[in-house]
Amino acid sequence: TDDDSLAAQARHISTTAKKKHSWEFIHDQVGYNYRMTNVNAAIGCAQMEHLDKYIDNKRELAGIYAQFFASRGISFFTEKDDSFSNYWLNVIFMENINERDAFLSLSNSNSVITRPAWQLMNKLPIFSQYETTNLDTAEWLADRIVNIPSSVRL
Numbered sequence: 365t366d367d368d369s370l371a372a373q374a375r376h377i378s379t380t381a382k383k384k385h386s387w388e389f390i391h392d393q394v395g396y397n398y399r400m401t402n403v404n405a406a407i408g409c410a411q412m413e414h415l416d417k418y419i420d421n422k423r424e425l426a427g428i429y430a431q432f433f434a435s436r437g438i439s440f441f442t443e444k445d446d447s448f449s450n451y452w453l454n455v456i457f458m459e460n461i462n463e464r465d466a467f468l469s470l471s472n473s474n475s476v477i478t479r480p481a482w483q484l485m486n487k488l489p490i491f492s493q494y495e496t497t498n499l500d501t502a503e504w505l506a507d508r509i510v511n512i513p514s515s516v517r518l
Contacts, residue, residue: 386472387479391488418516419450425517426451454514455481461507468510481509 383390433440439457443449458464471478484506486496
């Protein structure tokens, strides 16, 4: 396009359409990003060759987290008895939104990147005027869940 303003808006939507914040994901526009480069595909194929090692590593990390948070009275989400989790994403539960936000502020200000589970769609300004149903459970979870670092450790 020859319209610089339109081009800037398209770049914003196609990348993140996200307002700047340390941990919150507040999207101000609907956007789609369906592209995968050959480099991403090659990395994915290479990672699949090491999948078992990665899962073992992530399960070990989850065990470390479970012990650490249990000793501090914080609930760490673990797999159920008859399931096998890859612990792709590790989660802790705080008592309420104030405790969640205090933890997020403390951890992020100390270079440990944590974030809340999600921002409910009906809470985003672009969708706030639309009708919704009862979301008590989703709101309860959103006020308490913290995603903690979950990468494969080197």
